Amino acid sequence: MSTSTSYDEALATRPFKHEIDKRDRRALSERLTVIEHGPDVYQVYSEEGIEYLVDIREPSCTCPDFIYREADCKHIRRARIEAGSRDLDALDTEIQDALDTLDDHIASLAAQRAELVRLRRDLDHFG
Ligand SMILES: [Zn+2]
Known part of the structure; x- marks a missing residue:
């Protein structure tokens, strides 16, 4: 019966959380200011006005997230978006x-x- 089928499907429901990378979410949604500094090099200003120097080719960034976690931080991701390389x-x-x-x-x-x-x-x- 359709009723029991939908009920069984409903029981199979598990909590859902999307897996869009948090650094991508921040790169897209935060008010970051990106200024081209040179070939592949950008100054990225956080919402708080802190300046980070990003090289999208290496890639590298002067922020703690990149230095300590060695991940492509939100500044690198945002600079790539602005540079058209994402x-x-x-x-x-x-x-x-x-x-x-x-x-x-x-x-x-x-x-x-x-x-x-x-x-x-x-x-x-x-x-
Ligand atoms: Zn960074």
Whole structure:
């Protein structure tokens, strides 16, 4: 039956958290100011006005995140976006995929909610 199928699907629902990289999220959403300093070299200013020097070719950055974690920090990612050297279509696809997955979860949760509402109504027949 379709009812039991949707209920089983609903039970399979697990908490969802998208996997868009936090440094990509910050590179896109924070108010960073990027100024071209030379070939492949950029000054990136944080929201607090702190200046970092980024070389997108190495890559390297003078921020603690890059120095201590050796990850491509939000400054490098933002400079690449501004320089046009980041594949924005790939990033867009990644975000769209996360949205699609989230929509599936929302639909599954809605099915689970509808099933619970029906169960409560069924329970009322016995009260
Ligand atoms: Zn950095």
